[in-house]
Amino acid sequence: MEILNSGFHRELKYSLKFAPVISCEVLLVQEIPSSVYVDVDQLFNLNKLNKIKTFVPYYIDVELPTSKSSPFKVYMFENVRKSVNITLPLHFRYHEPSDKKFNRVEIESPKIYLSNCPVSRGQGVLLPCRNSSEITDFLELASASFCEWTETQYSTPITLSFLIPVGNIKSYAFVLPITIFISWIACLFLTYVIIKKSREISKKVL
Amino acid sequence: MLSGLKKHLIISLIVRLILIIYGEIQDKISEVPYTDVDYRVVTDGSMQIAQGHSPFNRHTYRYTPLLAIFLLPNIYLHPCFGKILFAIFDLAIALIIRKIIIEEYYSLLLNQSTSIEDNKVKFEKKFNGNGNKNKFRLFGSKKDMKLIGTSDRMKFERMANFAAYVWLYNPLTMIIATRGNGDAITSALVLLSIFYLLKIQDNASEKDNERNVIKSGIFHGLAIHLRLYPIFFSLAYYMYLSDNKYQINSIQSLLNCFLKPNRKQIFLILTVLKVLIFLTGVFYLLYDYKYLYESIIYHFVRKDTRHNFSLYFYLQYLNSGGKVNILEKLLTFMPQIVLIILISFHFSRTRQTIQFGVFLIAFIMVTYNPVITSQYFVWFLSLFPLTVNNFRSLSFKQIIMLITLWFAGQGMWLFCAYFLEFKGINSFDFIWLASTFFFIINIVILQMLIENYDDSSIKLK
Numbered sequence: 035m036e037i038l039n040s041g042f043h044r045e046l047k048y049s050l051k052f053a054p055v056i057s058c059e060v061l062l063v064q065e066i067p068s069s070v071y072v073d074v075d076q077l078f079n080l081n082k083l084n085k086i087k088t089f090v091p092y093y094i095d096v097e098l099p100t101s102k103s104s105p106f107k108v109y110m111f112e113n114v115r116k117s118v119n120i121t122l123p124l125h126f127r128y129h130e131p132s133d134k135k136f137n138r139v140e141i142e143s144p145k146i147y148l149s150n151c152p153v154s155r156g157q158g159v160l161l162p163c164r165n166s167s168e169i170t171d172f173l174e175l176a177s178a179s180f181c182e183w184t185e186t187q188y189s190t191p192i193t194l195s196f197l198i199p200v201g202n203i204k205s206y207a208f209v210l211p212i213t214i215f216i217s218w219i220a221c222l223f224l225t226y227v228i229i230k231k232s233r234e235i236s237k238k239v240l
Numbered sequence: 241m242l243s244g245l246k247k248h249l250i251i252s253l254i255v256r257l258i259l260i261i262y263g264e265i266q267d268k269i270s271e272v273p274y275t276d277v278d279y280r281v282v283t284d285g286s287m288q289i290a291q292g293h294s295p296f297n298r299h300t301y302r303y304t305p306l307l308a309i310f311l312l313p314n315i316y317l318h319p320c321f322g323k324i325l326f327a328i329f330d331l332a333i334a335l336i337i338r339k340i341i342i343e344e345y346y347s348l349l350l351n352q353s354t355s356i357e358d359n360k361v362k363f364e365k366k367f368n369g370n371g372n373k374n375k376f377r378l379f380g381s382k383k384d385m386k387l388i389g390t391s392d393r394m395k396f397e398r399m400a401n402f403a404a405y406v407w408l409y410n411p412l413t414m415i416i417a418t419r420g421n422g423d424a425i426t427s428a429l430v431l432l433s434i435f436y437l438l439k440i441q442d443n444a445s446e447k448d449n450e451r452n453v454i455k456s457g458i459f460h461g462l463a464i465h466l467r468l469y470p471i472f473f474s475l476a477y478y479m480y481l482s483d484n485k486y487q488i489n490s491i492q493s494l495l496n497c498f499l500k501p502n503r504k505q506i507f508l509i510l511t512v513l514k515v516l517i518f519l520t521g522v523f524y525l526l527y528d529y530k531y532l533y534e535s536i537i538y539h540f541v542r543k544d545t546r547h548n549f550s551l552y553f554y555l556q557y558l559n560s561g562g563k564v565n566i567l568e569k570l571l572t573f574m575p576q577i578v579l580i581i582l583i584s585f586h587f588s589r590t591r592q593t594i595q596f597g598v599f600l601i602a603f604i605m606v607t608y609n610p611v612i613t614s615q616y617f618v619w620f621l622s623l624f625p626l627t628v629n630n631f632r633s634l635s636f637k638q639i640i641m642l643i644t645l646w647f648a649g650q651g652m653w654l655f656c657a658y659f660l661e662f663k664g665i666n667s668f669d670f671i672w673l674a675s676t677f678f679f680i681i682n683i684v685i686l687q688m689l690i691e692n693y694d695d696s697s698i699k700l701k
Contacts, residue, residue: 199666221575
């Protein structure tokens with residue numbers, strides 16, 4: 035797992051290698067912290083382009099700041115091949131302004147499940163079926179069906195962490211007065227210009 | 241041979257069609273789609289309607305259901321239908337702009353002939369009996385008058401076409417419409433409401449005037465229903481209909497104009513209210529509270545503190561943690577209200593100035609808006625051509641300077657935002673500076689436009 039790009043729009047890239055190769059379906063369940071969101075419309079679009087098959091069981095408001103949103107899960111489906119590459123586009127939410135310049139955001143490795151394998155191994159759990167990725171209607175999210183998936187262990191679970199810029203609360207001391215001052219000076223200035231022009235025009239009318 | 245206008249209409253339609261086709265190709269192959277996400281939202285809304293559901297079943301559908309109804313052919317015919325519809329509205333806007341300016345000619349002609357009539361009466365009174373003979377000596381032969389008429393007519397044709405081209409070849413509006421933004425419909429409705437407003441004339445019959453007030457009111461109501469922002473033009477329209485607008489010289493007379501509405505003013509208010517109540521009522525009955533919330537209330541309570549062009553963006557963001565301070569809210573909201581009221585009172589006295597006034601109101605609304613993205617620029621860009629001929633006194637150099645300044649302001653902002661958005665560098669303070677700078681540039685442009693506005697450049701010889 036690695037992160038691509040920098041800034042508020044990034045991509046989470048998963049590279050899985052299977053040995054031996056079996057004819058299974060694989061499901062990645064990624065925990066997304068509240069400071070990150072996925073753009074469901076973007077995912078639908080990528081689904082149409084056959085780039086990624088995902089299922090997000092909730093409505094994700096992309097405008098909310100971190101403090102008003104909660105963590106959620108993204109389900110990603112793929113067929114097991116020798117190596118599986120999935121790229122999930124992520125976006126970062128705004129954080130509440132603070133006196134730090136950056137906030138740390140951490141993303142843990144996903145859980146990986148298999149299903150429809152020739153040989154079943156271990157205890158199964160009920161998770162959304164592969165066809166849930168076809169649901170684009172939000173009212174039907176709840177009606178997604180569940181299938182049995184078996185968790186599989188892998189060698190290197192990691193935690194990615196990044197720094198996200200945060201508004202500087204100390205700037206408030208000058209942003210507030212200057213913003214208001216400028217908006218009012220501009221208002222007074224335009225008032226003067228408007229009245230001057232209006233006098234000029236009405237003189238001509240008379 | 242096609243006439244100039246027709247040729248340009250066809251060319252600009254072809255350019256738009258090419259952009260639409262290009263968009264289709266980019267959408268198919270690229271992960272960054274050309275089509276605006278809102279266009280998909282509205283299309284999905286149409287799908288919901290086609291299946292007999294509410295368009296508000298589609299998450300983030302925050303428009304009037306009318307829009308989804310207009311785009312129903314997106315489902316039945318082709319997903320590009322809406323874009324072509326918006327492109328056609330773009331052309332319609334050009335035609336309405338042109339028509340308004342041509343009408344200006346007839347109105348001036350009418351006023352002139354009535355003033356000639358007045359003079360004639362005065363003259364005949366003075367030289368009782370010999371009136372007829374002298375009249376021709378004073379005003380030349382009928383043939384001369386006709387000649388002056390045609391050259392004037394051609395001048396107005398030229399001005400009208402020029403204004404239409406300013407709209408048709410604006411790259412910003414071309415791209416916005418072909419990406420699937422339906423604001424062209426609202427702009428067309430705003431222009432139609434202005435068109436009928438200007439048809440109301442002192443020397444027309446009462447009945448005609450009332451009919452035009454109602455037409456203007458219907459289009460104004462529709463425009464507000466579609467997009468809310470035209471509601472801020474209402475005061476200017478209302479003041480324009482006052483009978484005593486020429487005699488405003490004190491606060492007292494101003495208040496009289498405002499507080500003692502005449503029949504026309506009452507008609508305007510009632511028509512707009514009827515349209516709004518009817519449409520809101522129908523859609524409320526069809527789609528319940530969800531309609532009210534998503535397409536009206538949401539736009540008032542929406543708090544998007546992510547970085548944008550607005551002067552107020554950083555202030556809002558830094559404020560987002562704490563409680564909303566009423567005084568601060570007032571201080572940030574009042575300047576634009578003051579300016580809108582001021583313009584409505586000062587620039588709604590004549591046919592000419594009200595067109596400029598409405599443009600100014602739109603410009604100020606966008607400049608002072610708590611959220612600004614480039615789509616908002618259409619609000620005033622569609623009104624600018626109406627008044628573009630009033631700026632003959634601006635030199636070519638000045639115009640280039642203003643346009644460069646405007647884009648430079650946006651460029652600077654985008655530069656700062658790029659470091660934040662794509663490089664993860666904390667540049668909030670710089671984005672705020674750039675937003676402030678862009679705000680000042682807009683104020684300078686407003687000042688330049690107001691100072692150089694010349695209402696006598698549109699006149700008969």
